[in-house]
Amino acid sequence: VNDSYGHGTGDQLIRAVAAGLQVLIPQGAVLARIGGDEFAIAFLSDGENAAALQLSEQILDFMVEPLEIGRRVVVVGASIGIAMSPAGAIDREELVRRSDLAMYKAKEAGRARMTLYDPSMDADREQRNALELDLRIAIESGDLTLAYQPLVDAATQALTGVEALVRWNRPGHGPVSPEVFIPIAETSGLIESLGLFVLRKACETAKQWPELNVSVNVSPGQFRNPAFTDYVRYVLKQTEIEASRITLEITEGYMIQNPQRTRQSIERLKGLGVKVALDDFGSGFSSIGYLRQFGFDRIKIDRSLVMGVNEDKRQREMLQATVALARSLDIPVTAEGIETEGQAVAMRLFGCDCLQGYLFGKPMVAEQITDMLNE
Numbered sequence: 310v311n312d313s314y315g316h317g318t319g320d321q322l323i324r325a326v327a328a329g330l331q332v333l334i335p336q337g338a339v340l341a342r343i344g345g346d347e348f349a350i351a352f353l354s355d356g357e358n359a360a361a362l363q364l365s366e367q368i369l370d371f372m373v374e375p376l377e378i379g380r381r382v383v384v385v386g387a388s389i390g391i392a393m394s395p396a397g398a399i400d401r402e403e404l405v406r407r408s409d410l411a412m413y414k415a416k417e418a419g420r421a422r423m424t425l426y427d428p429s430m431d432a433d434r435e436q437r438n439a440l441e442l443d444l445r446i447a448i449e450s451g452d453l454t455l456a457y458q459p460l461v462d463a464a465t466q467a468l469t470g471v472e473a474l475v476r477w478n479r480p481g482h483g484p485v486s487p488e489v490f491i492p493i494a495e496t497s498g499l500i501e502s503l504g505l506f507v508l509r510k511a512c513e514t515a516k517q518w519p520e521l522n523v524s525v526n527v528s529p530g531q532f533r534n535p536a537f538t539d540y541v542r543y544v545l546k547q548t549e550i551e552a553s554r555i556t557l558e559i560t561e562g563y564m565i566q567n568p569q570r571t572r573q574s575i576e577r578l579k580g581l582g583v584k585v586a587l588d589d590f591g592s593g594f595s596s597i598g599y600l601r602q603f604g605f606d607r608i609k610i611d612r613s614l615v616m617g618v619n620e621d622k623r624q625r626e627m628l629q630a631t632v633a634l635a636r637s638l639d640i641p642v643t644a645e646g647i648e649t650e651g652q653a654v655a656m657r658l659f660g661c662d663c664l665q666g667y668l669f670g671k672p673m674v675a676e677q678i679t680d681m682l683n684e
């Protein structure tokens with residue numbers, strides 16, 4: 310139970326939600342709070358899923374309605390997992406475990422979903438646990454590495470910076486994409502140490518390239534941590550890097566969910582002298598209208614938008630308008646995922662001052678960046 314501001318589980322909020330659920334549940338059903346923000350509803354039905362699915366839908370509908378708590382009006386969300394058993398066949402703990410597993414699947418699928426348990430979820434969970442364990446070991450033994458992708462000036466195509474991207478070669482499995490293991494690090498409490506490693510390594514490495522800016526990705530789990538600014542301050546001091554050369558990239562999703570806190574965090578970070586960029590712009594909710602208040606130093610246009618720039622007229626126009634709007638707020642714009650000369654020309658024409666993509670270089674080892682600088 311999180312309210313629309315991302316604040317968790319206040320007692321009043323929990324009580325209000327419980328009261329709402331109480332009204333919805335069928336006669337004879339049991340409502341229990343499992344702990345924190347999780348509830349279980351147990352009831353007997355005629356052996357079909359229909360009753361559980363119907364109830365889930367009613368709950369999700371109920372969640373859409375704003376709740377009045379004191380003088381605040383909040384909207385809450387729910388992810389629902391469903392598990393069934395013939396009466397007495399599966400014990401209660403196991404049923405709760407299964408519904409919990411299904412609930413996590415629902416959560417992964419996005420907000421306000423419901424999912425039925427199926428046995429393949431156990432196999433998934435096992436694989437995931439194994440991956441998580443290996444990742445933990447990799448972080449502890451320093452087996453993660455960083456690749457650096459060139460950022461170039463749109464007008465001259467000169468190298469002006471790099472984006473640090475984490476790499477993991479999983480023993481016995483080969484390379485695993487950060488798109489797979491970052492979310493796992495997020496949910497397993499590993500993101501803090503992973504993020505700290507990336508930031509420190511990037512800052513250390515950047516010292517050999519005094520002429521370059523260095524971008525580092527920050528995931529929501531790091532950004533959410535009130536101590537994050539302290540980490541950054543600590544690493545800056547430890548590595549003696551000039552703060553103004555560091556750009557922290559954060560994604561849109563987090564910002565939309567926590568506008569208030571995002572604003573405060575950005576302010577604190579900028580107080581340290583680092584820059585803050587909005588990453589993957591255009592991939593999700595995209596309301597550029599209120600970007601100004603966040604004080605971003607840069608916006609990065611998502612590859613999914615850039616891709617179609619010369620194929621789709623509508624996309625081209627949208628992209629052009631987006632860049633123009635960002636520029637009208639005096640925020641410089643990077644285009645990512647540039648693969649062709651045509652895309653580079655278009656994005657430069659629209660007003661992007663910085664370009665990134667395979668056309669200028671794939672993510673590479675630090676030595677290759679040094680070679681590029683010496684060319």
Ligand code: C2E
Pocket residue numbers: 458473474475486487488491507526527528588589612645646647648665666667668672
């Ligand atoms: P991102 O921040 O949007 O990074 C850009 C991704 O696009 C990188 O994928 C990069 O290799 C890829 N890319 C760049 N240019 C091109 C291009 O021209 N064509 C194509 N097809 N792809 C291009 P990568 O390295 O697999 O990273 C994926 C995502 O994982 C990143 O997306 C970022 O969100 C996350 N990530 C990577 N490293 C870190 C990290 O150190 N910390 C955190 N929190 N997230 C990271």
Ligand code: CA
Pocket residue numbers: 310346347
């Ligand atoms: Ca929860």
Ligand code: CA
Pocket residue numbers: 472526558588
């Ligand atoms: Ca990025």
Ligand code: CA
Pocket residue numbers: 588589609611612645
């Ligand atoms: Ca991006």
